[in-house]
Amino acid sequence: MALKQFLQFKLSQKLSPQQIQLMKLIQLPTQAFEQRLKQELEENPALDSGKDAKEDSDNEFDEFEDYNDEFEDSESINAEDINVDDYLSDDEIPDYRTQANNYSSDDEDRSVPYAAGTSFTQHLINQLNTFRLTDEEEEIAYFLVGSVDESGYIRRTLSDITDDLAFTQNVYTSEEDIEKVLQVVHQLDPAGVGARNLQECLSIQLHRKESNENVDLAQKIIDKAFEAFTKKHYKKLLQKFNVSEDQLKGAIEEIEKLNPKPGGSYAGNNKIVEHIVPDFAIKIVDGELELTLNGR
Numbered sequence: 001m002a003l004k005q006f007l008q009f010k011l012s013q014k015l016s017p018q019q020i021q022l023m024k025l026i027q028l029p030t031q032a033f034e035q036r037l038k039q040e041l042e043e044n045p046a047l048d049s050g051k052d053a054k055e056d057s058d059n060e061f062d063e064f065e066d067y068n069d070e071f072e073d074s075e076s077i078n079a080e081d082i083n084v085d086d087y088l089s090d091d092e093i094p095d096y097r098t099q100a101n102n103y104s105s106d107d108e109d110r111s112v113p114y115a116a117g118t119s120f121t122q123h124l125i126n127q128l129n130t131f132r133l134t135d136e137e138e139e140i141a142y143f144l145v146g147s148v149d150e151s152g153y154i155r156r157t158l159s160d161i162t163d164d165l166a167f168t169q170n171v172y173t174s175e176e177d178i179e180k181v182l183q184v185v186h187q188l189d190p191a192g193v194g195a196r197n198l199q200e201c202l203s204i205q206l207h208r209k210e211s212n213e214n215v216d217l218a219q220k221i222i223d224k225a226f227e228a229f230t231k232k233h234y235k236k237l238l239q240k241f242n243v244s245e246d247q248l249k250g251a252i253e254e255i256e257k258l259n260p261k262p263g264g265s266y267a268g269n270n271k272i273v274e275h276i277v278p279d280f281a282i283k284i285v286d287g288e289l290e291l292t293l294n295g296r
Helices: 017-027 030-043 057-073 084-092 120-128 135-146 158-168 175-185 198-208 213-224 226-230 234-241 245-256
Strands: 280-285 288-293
Touching: 120 135, 120 175, 135 158, 135 175, 158 175, 198 213, 198 245, 213 226, 213 234, 213 245, 226 234, 234 245
Parallel strands: none
Antiparallel strands: 280 288
16 A cells, blocks of 8 residues: 655634623624623623723722811801701702603603413303302302313313312312213303313303204214214115215314314413514604614
8 A cells, every 4th residue: 555645734713611601692683682781680690791880999088188178177167057958958849850761752662561461260250250150050160160271171081170179168068960061161252161071061051053954963972982983984864864975074074173172262362462572663854764773
């Protein structure tokens, strides 16, 4: 094997960690940059924001010496030279004279609006107040509504709810009484809320619809042949209910219109509303573009 000698030039550029960090900070928006800067100041006490005014200790010492000299020169205090009204006049200045308004009528209102909505649970409780219930039934109804998740379902069994009512609410009842109150919860809007499974949710919604041929057949399919429907065994459904394909198609279309998650329309009310704060704004003034930076 012959040895070869050759010359190769290679150009490479390496960034230091400080340069990489600087590039990341430059790419951040104004609001994110301020939050990052505040976080670094809190985590690293050795950093200085530069906003605190530096005091000169030598000047303070000179001022203290001058004050001592003036105090030593005045051996006695003449009571006639003191005017008490000069010390009391500061307290008599009205508050409106000490307030400064640095805003003009041309300044824009920079207040960020926020949306306040009714939670899903509160929406159900407001409807419960329209029913006539005993004290015990009211306690059970409130507990059932509190057990409804964001999708509108009650995932717990009646036996577990019975035990929780006894231990947490000091309400001793039976599963039959809870089932009775649960039927009241099923009357709340949106239709299907408080169901324990998908079959019960769809059945509640169908029974609220106006009766017709397609709705009646859809109710029978959900109540009596739900498993065959979920597995799309349409031939078994045709044989079981002795209907035509068009009739079965009409019933399936009614089922497809139902909402499998009745609580989904209210689930977004509990989320925090995030607003976008722009870094700059562009306006047209006298036919020319005017750019203004966001000072916040």
